[in-house]
Amino acid sequence: MPITYGHLLGDKILKKLGEVVKSNIRKNDLFFRYGGEEFLILLPDTNKHDALNLAERIRKKMETSLFVDGRAVTASFGIASFPDDAEWKEELLEKADKALYVAKERGKNRCELWDETFEQKGRVTDKLSGFLTGNDLRDTTKILTMIELTELIKENLSKEEIVFKFLGRLLDSSEGRYAGILFIEGGKIYNQLWRKANDDNWIKFNNINNRLLNKVLKEQKGLYGIDWDEVFEYDVVKNVHLLYSVMLVPIVKDKVLRGIIYILAPSNDKEYKFEDYNYVSVLANILAMLL
Template identity: 40%
Template structure:
């Protein structure tokens, strides 16, 4: 190592510098006579550097051997880190793979929830990307993806997460960013990509961006991504090359059909369970049981399908007031006599004629005596409609410490409630 005194800290009295190296040996067998070719190669990954300002110090041969003994351990850790970095990065675009992004996204979302900070998701899709591949070839298409990946990374903060979600779709998680900041960054990205120029490509390169923000637009990890995706779809419908923030009107006017979300997921076990549940409810509606028996079986099947703790069917009178409730709890036969229900959520669903899934932060009646905190619940509430009239509501809960209901489970409740509605 060439020694440069000018790089030493002021007052340095002694230093120790040990290269982090490992020997790699290769043995090659060639030909029928199995002649051996043996050579050794060294890889230098960095240095262990120690210095002290003390005149009387312990930088001696013994300490040198001790520090040197750490080299193999440090080398292995550095190699493991490099492998992890390579496996987490999409080679073409330089952004994170979807798997790695989702792992980090869950951590970042949980941190935002605990700190009550802003958190936003941007879904980004390249406009007319198929046309680039068809017109200019896949190599040029890959170049478009690569340049956009670079552009995304250079226009976000080091703390933000950028991933390739699939094909020509990207996703960004913005930490500590509320709606205004997310929109500002989204527009910055859109304008930067609009300026990209690639040789031989004459068509403009643009993207459409959808944004959803926690907690304003959603309180669940999957819900936030779903709503950002809905906003992205709306940006496409508006003519592309736009940034759109999710709102309730988008949900109501979407032309995309989401009826199979939560029913057909690609997971064979879940799909089989969901299809069987649908068939069971159809048979139940057509069966010979009386109304109360059918409700009992329906609630039990609903608990099993969406993995709820309790499930309640609320009957409404002509004045839209509750006239009767049927409620069950998992693994226990019979009815629950006094179910805990947040009627503010039920009334809102009935008034808006639209269900939702959320965490019930309002209900603090049930306390955890060990932790001295409320037993928060994740809730699905959905009105039951038949022939255009609201006849009742489904109210499902599960302890937050166990899980959170997601969009797929909400849609499954909505689907099964629709099938069962003639009984009510």
């Protein structure tokens, strides 16, 4: 808004928006700016339908109380709820963002509740998100990783050899510490292979979060974020238990779930986000072709 209307008028609009929102939310609700023209309203202990009613009140108040050049200033809303729509904060934000995208796509000045049919919706740039980060070294590593993995098709390698090379390149390009492939048949895991960063051998890894794994198996959708449940290492320097950021990415071939890529990185070094998930999803498609 400040860019579109100029700083002084933009500030007036933002001030009015703040007044409208604050007059409609409770004391324990949170309202803050999330981007250039985007804001978040966090509503504790509120179901999605009550959140929708609140959004509608704010939307209607905005379009009847503030005008620029004779035109109403309007707002669009995307709504998602915990735990109905998402269990992780990153997933919740992503789904609210996609619902907002749909609201804008359907004509703006409207509210949309998250719906499973929005899954494939998103900004045009989302499909490229995670590839071009602006960090030349990381971008080059990711591009080379995809090229090298694609080249494996020409080599006469066993499944284990393919997975070994895949996990090595995955750990390098995703900044992970542990990575594994869980092979699935008939909805059940029948084998798994694991590697650790900077280790040229297979390892045994038993610290899988079964709750997250079962969620992916059930919904056949990946996830990413901080694993607050599974704590298996200790940081002796900081004298604290080490939390891990994790990604679980489905490997799908011929519309059947064939496996899951499971990656872990110390959360104080790396916190996986949508961009990382998007990138590994492409690698998962390459692996599906190789296996």
